[in-house]
Amino acid sequence: DTGVSQNPRHKITKRGQNVTFRCDPISEHNRLYWYRQTLGQGPEFLTYFQNEAQLEKSRLLSDRFSAERPKGSFSTLEIQRTEQGDSAMYLCASSLAPRLAGSDTQYFGPGTRLTVL
Amino acid sequence: QKEVEQDPGPLSVPEGAIVSLNCTYSNSAFQYFMWYRQYSRKGPELLMYTYSSGNKEDGRFTAQVDKSSKYISLFIRDSQPSDSATYLCAMIPGGTSYGKLTFGQGTILTVHP
Numbered sequence: 412d413t414g415v416s417q418n419p420r421h422k423i424t425k426r427g428q429n430v431t432f433r434c435d436p437i438s439e440h441n442r443l444y445w446y447r448q449t450l451g452q453g454p455e456f457l458t459y460f461q462n463e464a465q466l467e468k469s470r471l472l473s474d475r476f477s478a479e480r481p482k483g484s485f486s487t488l489e490i491q492r493t494e495q496g497d498s499a500m501y502l503c504a505s506s507l508a509p510r511l512a513g514s515d516t517q518y519f520g521p522g523t524r525l526t527v528l
Numbered sequence: 529q530k531e532v533e534q535d536p537g538p539l540s541v542p543e544g545a546i547v548s549l550n551c552t553y554s555n556s557a558f559q560y561f562m563w564y565r566q567y568s569r570k571g572p573e574l575l576m577y578t579y580s581s582g583n584k585e586d587g588r589f590t591a592q593v594d595k596s597s598k599y600i601s602l603f604i605r606d607s608q609p610s611d612s613a614t615y616l617c618a619m620i621p622g623g624t625s626y627g628k629l630t631f632g633q634g635t636i637l638t639v640h641p
Contacts, residue, residue, distance in 0.1 A: 415571070442626060451536065453616050453631030454572065461626065502571055506627060515627045519564075519571035 413437060415520035417503050423526045424493055431489045432523045436505030442515060443486050445478055446502040447471065448522070454502055460486060461508070493527045500524050531555050534617055534632030543641050547604040551617035551632045554598065558630075559622030561593050563602045566614045566634065575615075576602065607639045 416435045424430050436443050441462050446454035457476070459467045462483035472478075475493075480486040490497055500522040506515035534551045541547055549563075560579055564572035576591040578584045578600075584591045590603040600619075604611055617632040 444627075444629075446629070451633070453532075453534070453618070453634050454629070455631070456628050459626055459628060466626070467628065504571075508626075516574060516577065517627055517629065519573070521569075521571045524569070 415503055415505050415518055417501075417520040417523050419523060420521060421524050421526075423528065425528050426495060427492055429489065429491045430493060430525065431487055432501055432525075434486045434488070434503030434505075434520060436485070436503070437518060440505035440507050440518075441483065442506045442508055442517075443480055444504040444506075444517060445486070445488055446504065448500040448502055449498075457488075457501075490525075493525075495527045498525055498527045529554065530633075531630050532617060532619060532632040534635055536633050536635060538636040538638060540638045540640065541607055543607060543609060543639055545607050545639070547607050547611070547637060547639075549602040549604075549615050549617075549635050549637070551600050552598055553600075553619060555619075555621065555630075556595075556598065557621040557623070558619040560620040560627075561591070561600050562618040562620075562629070563589075563591055564616040564618060564631075566616060568613075572616055609639050609641055612638045 443460040445457040448454040460480040475491045478488045502522045503520045504517040506517045563576040566572045581595045588605045592601045614634040616634045618629040
């Protein structure tokens with residue numbers, strides 16, 4: 412399978428614990444996005460990487476959240492001191508920057524479902 | 529008020545029906561419009577992509593964009609039970625160098641045999 416992969420698929424943790432999620436994008440894609448989706452809502456943008464550079468962070472990404480993309484390949488999203496409000500599906504998407512002006516096509520992974528007890 | 533509004537449904541139709549899904553938006557800067565399909569416990573899958581106003585057809589799916597009304601639609605012809613999913617509209621402003629998607633809430637569609 413050459414699509415976007417995310418691990419783990421499910422994570423249950425207790426409030427106050429730290430969690431880390433991993434995203435492996437499609438191999439030639441240089442752009443990587445993280446989104447968060449709560450039940451009954453559409454995904455909300457969290458952050459964006461072009462290669463290894465993190466170029467935008469949403470206001471939704473509090474100081475407890477940190478994302479990295481070392482060497483411009485896989486990415487990790489860490490949440491420190493988890494809260495019950497962090498319970499959501501965390502989605503990763505990747506894309507290839509288009510040669511011409513216009514938007515890129517994002518391919519989503521299956522997501523990591525986080526439950527904070 | 530959210531930038532993108534979408535009726536969450538749920539919408540239930542018989543097999544073979546024509547389905548109409550809609551979104552409205554408030555940000556006139558949106559130039560790129562997408563429809564994603566999301567099956568339960570899966571990531572969204574891109575169905576249709578259109579730039580600015582107009583129609584685009586792909587098999588049983590037709591996407592329409594009316595920028596003057598800030599209104600987009602997705603039509604599904606000859607709907608099948610396998611079309612049962614959540615349909616998400618998504619948009620990106622023009623002039624941006626990357627694709628920060630703004631999604632609607634999603635419409636839950638069930639096609640029953």
